[in-house]
Amino acid sequence: MSLAVRDLKTLSKIxxxxxxxxxxxxxxxxxxxxxxxxxxxxxxxxxxxxxxxYPGPSQQAALFYNRYKPGQYAMMESRPxxxxxxxxxxxxxxxxxxxxxxxxxxxxxxxxDRSQAFVPEKQSLDHINDKFLCLANLTSTGHEGLLMQWxxxxxxxxxxxxxxxxKMLLWVPTTAAIKLLGVPGSLSRSKCSVVRxxxxxxxxxxxxxxxxxxxxxxxxMHANNPIIFSNKDVWxxxxxxxxxxxxxxxxxxxDLDNWEYVTKHLLILxxxxxxxxxxxxxxxxxxxxxSKIEDKELLRKTPGELTNDEFIYITGLFANWPFxxxxxxxxxxxxxxxxxx
Numbered sequence: 001m002s003l004a005v006r007d008l009k010t011l012s013k014i015x016x017x018x019x020x021x022x023x024x025x026x027x028x029x030x031x032x033x034x035x036x037x038x039x040x041x042x043x044x045x046x047x048x049x050x051x052x053x054y055p056g057p058s059q060q061a062a063l064f065y066n067r068y069k070p071g072q073y074a075m076m077e078s079r080p081x082x083x084x085x086x087x088x089x090x091x092x093x094x095x096x097x098x099x100x101x102x103x104x105x106x107x108x109x110x111x112x113d114r115s116q117a118f119v120p121e122k123q124s125l126d127h128i129n130d131k132f133l134c135l136a137n138l139t140s141t142g143h144e145g146l147l148m149q150w151x152x153x154x155x156x157x158x159x160x161x162x163x164x165x166x167k168m169l170l171w172v173p174t175t176a177a178i179k180l181l182g183v184p185g186s187l188s189r190s191k192c193s194v195v196r197x198x199x200x201x202x203x204x205x206x207x208x209x210x211x212x213x214x215x216x217x218x219x220x221m222h223a224n225n226p227i228i229f230s231n232k233d234v235w236x237x238x239x240x241x242x243x244x245x246x247x248x249x250x251x252x253x254x255d256l257d258n259w260e261y262v263t264k265h266l267l268i269l270x271x272x273x274x275x276x277x278x279x280x281x282x283x284x285x286x287x288x289x290x291s292k293i294e295d296k297e298l299l300r301k302t303p304g305e306l307t308n309d310e311f312i313y314i315t316g317l318f319a320n321w322p323f324x325x326x327x328x329x330x331x332x333x334x335x336x337x338x339x340x341x
Contacts, residue, residue: 003062011057019140025233053102053136123164125251137171155199165249177243197308210241261327270304282325
């Protein structure tokens with residue numbers, strides 16, 4: 001069966017949008033699905049499970065199901081107006097609606113482990129999981145912390161990422177996308193973009209035509225060639241735009257505890273020459289690393305200019321430092337200097 005696809009005129013009548021934004025132009029959403037070419041990854045659709053978090057007005061869900069008809073499509077939505085809308089709209093459809101809050105860890109435990117209503121297939125780390133996809137809308141600025149928690153879960157391989165390398169399609173504020181996609185040496189480079197680079201391959205799929213898109217690094221726009229759609233297709237329409245990210249987890253082997261300590265301390269001093277910043281890793285750090293780092297050009301860089309490979313290299317040296325500090329007695333707030341927004 002095919003599901004009815006409601007337009008912006010109809011869906012804008014939903015009373016509350018709870019600070020979230022959604023693209024409500026079917027042509028834009030269809031163009032996005034065409035660009036993603038998900039069929040190349042998910043061949044066996046009968047065994048394909050899709051988890052949709054904060055689906056809201058659900059135009060995207062209807063279009064997605066009509067195009068792919070996956071074996072199981074589950075939506076997690078607890079906001080009253082949206083839950084009521086979904087319950088009425090899809091009462092007789094194959095789409096499953098669960099009145100659970102995607103923000104809460106217990107929602108996933110209940111859905112997957114306790115009720116076993118949605119149990120993805122666990123796959124090896126040598127490929128993107130081809131039986132499980134996660135869609136989510138995190139366009140509320142109040143959910144910036146949750147966005148970074150999900151990226152951390154990719155690194156730690158917990159939450160839904162315990163099932164392998166689970167692709168995620170995330171709608172986020174454009175301001176968040178800019179910081180996540182910040183390249184080494186750019187003004188938008190931060191802890192967020194270092195986490196993104198370490199644990200994922202993240203692509204900019206689409207973005208609305210608001211003035212923030214000028215803040216994307218030109219290399220990001222060139223490499224991703226995103227669909228640029230009118231902000232008039234977003235509801236509620238506001239001055240700030242939204243962007244869609246395609247997130248493919250990496251099969252990394254990073255020493256997480258030491259990497260976390262190194263990156264958070266150095267990035268607090270992201271504009272300081274590395275040679276001077278290294279003392280922030282512990283007493284005598286400057287002398288130790290100066291003796292170990294053979295490429296002296298690296299010491300002239302600032303932490304904000306370091307690549308993922310360079311952070312991993314420094315982490316390896318730190319791990320072998322005989323006099324390194326006890327990293328478990330560290331109380332530095334990794335976001336004390338800069339938030340994702």
